[in-house]
Amino acid sequence: MTFRGFIEQLRSEGKLTEIKKPLSPVYEVSAIAGKEPTLYTNVNRSKLIMNILSSRELLAEALGVAPDKIIEHLSSCPPDGEVKLVRDSPAREVIEKPDLYRLPILTHFEGDGAPYITAGVVVSEYEGLMNASIHRLRVIGKDRLAARLVEFRHTYNLHKKAAEKGEPLPIAIVIGIDPVTLFAISTRVPEGKEYNYAAALAGEPLEVTELENGIKVPHAEIVLEGYIHPTELVDEGPFVDISGTYDIVRKQPVIYITKILHRRDPIYHALLPAGSEHHILMGIPYEPLIFNEVKKVADVRNVIMTPGGCYYFHAAVQIHKTNDDEPKKAIDATFAAHKSLKHVIIVDDDINIFDPNDIEFAIATRVKGDEDIYIYPNVRGSTLDPRSENGIGTKVGIDATMDLSKKWKFERAKRPRVKKDD
Incomplete structure (x- = not known):
């Protein structure tokens, strides 16, 4: 897939917006830029494109995989x-x-x-x-x-x-x-x-x-x-x-x-x-690194860098837990894989990590603050974190998984399936 070939593919699928109005490169383009792939045909008398990889769906299209198979494809590709x-x-x-x-x-x-x-x-x-x-x-x-x-x-x-x-x-x-x-x-x-x-x-x-x-x-x-x-x-x-x-x-x-x-x-x-394409290119490449590192200590199912965490500072890691020591190991492995990461949350495989509400549900129902929150002060993070001092800050890991000894207390209720009459 060439650069122009991908642009033409987006155009043929109706996913490309074209703006022909003359625009200055000083502020005018960024002032109107959205999240969708956009070709500006007259910026300083030149062509300019933005947002060709501004979503997981567009990245999946470029890679030739389904959006939910991105992590599988990236983590298994040497x-x-x-x-x-x-x-x-x-x-x-x-x-x-x-x-x-x-x-x-x-x-x-x-x-x-x-x-x-x-x-x-x-x-x-x-x-x-x-x-x-x-x-x-x-x-x-x-x-x-x-x-x-x-x-x-x-x-x-x-x-x-x-x-x-x-x-x-x-x-x-x-x-x-x-x-x-x-x-x-x-x-x-x-x-x-x-x-x-x-x-x-x-x-x-x-x-x-x-x-x-x-x-x-x-x-x-x-x-x-x-x-x-x-x-x-x-x-x-x-x-x-x-x-x-x-x-x-x-x-x-x-x-x-x-x-x-x-x-x-x-x-x-x-x-x-700080736009969508910047987030995708700077954040998602860390997901397979985290996935492969956590795989060494737990049965990891998925990893995402979250939108609310700027696709860079926050990760959610989904595991199938078999013992209560695994979340802490997964937290440490995640920080080892992405040294600029600030906060990570470990969830069970019944939690949809693409849904912020589901992640918050896991925090609300499965976290006991004095036992499940791990704090790492005065460690190297990212100079891009406004709260850091020359890149030194505090990292936090949250174990939002079920206590296996009391699993019955945490399992989510399932609605009964009623068989419809023919």
Whole structure:
């Protein structure tokens, strides 16, 4: 499934909204953006699309599975697909000198202060180790970007290695790639295996082409070729991130763009910060990680990152409990799998974890506060949590499962089935 192929599929199914009215990239697009897939045909005289993966249903369609089979598909798919190097790519149709101001890069909120690339996949490689991941990128010039590199994540580590030797880190920023590859790259996999995971999820080889600086990229609408400067730092932020609140200003590395490659009439892909597509791409990739970790200690049935928890801070884990020690083990396993998680609730398999009311019912009827709530103070969480101090905060795990020794007290009443007369 190509990027344009998926857009055409959404159009043919009546799921794509098109807005032809001329719009400014400064505030106007984000002001009217909803949750549905939308193609804007005239933003700074360019095409721009948002929300192609803005729901579980759309993600399931891209993956080719039913929505209730997403976790099963993701958790059982190893990162071992084939990556195929090809010479040509649609992204090579136009090659030109860098001018980021010609792209429809959006300024989303009044407090942002600058345009940000939000769906750009940064591909880097150093000493034979490759990484691909999404980073927010602040435009600071026609050929310069400030990159938010989260400490001790893969791109940060590669940049640090190169900088220690006084060398730039070669990179490419890829915008407008097929939805399965975009989702795969958003997932935590072993270092250097993002492309292999994408190919495995798609069930076919992933084609990549090698740029002049040695970076290999998948087919895309737009590719920005360049490098991260070894020492130069600038202010990055403020920026509205996953919680819908402003992240702080930090000194961050500078990316220099040396050339831009793109398709003729390219379609720029943007994520609305804290919007539905941002939530799906940042949150759901943690679900299979949690599922596989909890599977080691309990009979796990399903995992979701909850909407009310910004798809990032809260998880609900459904297990089939066979002894009363399993929920605490499941809580610890969940926090181990997603270190930025803040709160997790463990429920029985009679609870519908997709229904917030059912989860609250489990809390109301199966939780005894002094026995079933586990508090972990002064631990590392996420800097995106407004309540944290430099990423240090408190985590809470809730065991909302039935006491097996008194199971009869907790089982839900079933309505009798009355046989209808013929």
